[in-house]
Amino acid sequence: MTRVVNRLPSLPIERALKTISGRWKAVILYHLMDGPKRLSALQRLLPQISQKVLVQQLRELEEHRLVDRKVFGQVPPRVDYSATPLGLSLQPIMLALCEWGTHHARELDESR
Amino acid sequence: MTRVVNRLPSLPIERALKTISGRWKAVILYHLMDGPKRLSALQRLLPQISQKVLVQQLRELEEHRLVDRKVFGQVPPRVDYSATPLGLSLQPIMLALCEWGTHHARELDESR
DNA sequence: CTGTATCCGTGCCGATACTG
DNA sequence: CAGTATCGGCACGGATACAG
Numbered sequence: 001m002t003r004v005v006n007r008l009p010s011l012p013i014e015r016a017l018k019t020i021s022g023r024w025k026a027v028i029l030y031h032l033m034d035g036p037k038r039l040s041a042l043q044r045l046l047p048q049i050s051q052k053v054l055v056q057q058l059r060e061l062e063e064h065r066l067v068d069r070k071v072f073g074q075v076p077p078r079v080d081y082s083a084t085p086l087g088l089s090l091q092p093i094m095l096a097l098c099e100w101g102t103h104h105a106r107e108l109d110e111s112r
Numbered sequence: 113m114t115r116v117v118n119r120l121p122s123l124p125i126e127r128a129l130k131t132i133s134g135r136w137k138a139v140i141l142y143h144l145m146d147g148p149k150r151l152s153a154l155q156r157l158l159p160q161i162s163q164k165v166l167v168q169q170l171r172e173l174e175e176h177r178l179v180d181r182k183v184f185g186q187v188p189p190r191v192d193y194s195a196t197p198l199g200l201s202l203q204p205i206m207l208a209l210c211e212w213g214t215h216h217a218r219e220l221d222e223s224r
Numbered sequence: 225c226t227g228t229a230t231c232c233g234t235g236c237c238g239a240t241a242c243t244g
Numbered sequence: 245c246a247g248t249a250t251c252g253g254c255a256c257g258g259a260t261a262c263a264g
Contacts, residue, residue: 011139011213012210012212012213012214012217013139013206013210013213014213015213015216015217016209016210016213017129019216021129022236022237023237023238026125026126038245039245039246039247040246049238050237050238050239051247052237052238052239052249055246056236057237064216064220065219065220065223075245077244077245077246078245078246079246086216086219089212089215093208093209093212094125097124097125097128097129097205098124098128100201100205101123101125101127101128102124103201104127104128104176104177104198105127107198108176108177111177134257135256135257135258150225151225151226151227162257162258162259162260163226163227164227164228164229164258164259164260165256165257165258167226167227167228168256187225188225188226190226191225
């Protein structure tokens, strides 16, 4: 496994968009907004994602400091994922995006 | 050339993100925010994009009603691209994203 | 000037199987 | 329970050439 730096764009808006676009990132973040969750919990909340992809998206979110990963040294293993302050700071934006999304859907339906 | 419906996700936030994420869409929209532009003008503003991709991104923006395409029946041809009301309604969100992007960059740099 | 057509690399998922 | 390994499809973006 090779470590890749995966540098984000320098243009602010591109940077912002790149950090939160990813097939499941928004939804994952949404679920982490109301408290830490274990991997298994996220799997139950998002049955459509394969485990590999879920972990993958979490890793990227972690790399960009939107999500924190806390490992408890136990057997059986336990790992908690939670939104960082930086991740939480996205809440208003995500809300706005959500509203705009519904607005957009309504507008498009009207023109048919 | 086959017509593809390219249906957007139904979950509002995914829909919103999908409509505006695309390698150059945000920047293109940004430039169209302050008035209509011809294709050649956009090419000058965005020298990094190949013409094919530029047109491609514009077509998708048009399909999603963020951009309007106005053809003047002339020789030589003239086409103006402009932001629709729906496109303009993204302005506050794009601004927020932009601010968040800079904020994010600062935060990451601090932890080094 | 405003586009298509073609060809192609690579990155993002996704399914499935296996592991500590 | 919380992961990795492997393989593969396919959409996305990019370079380049051609066309009305």
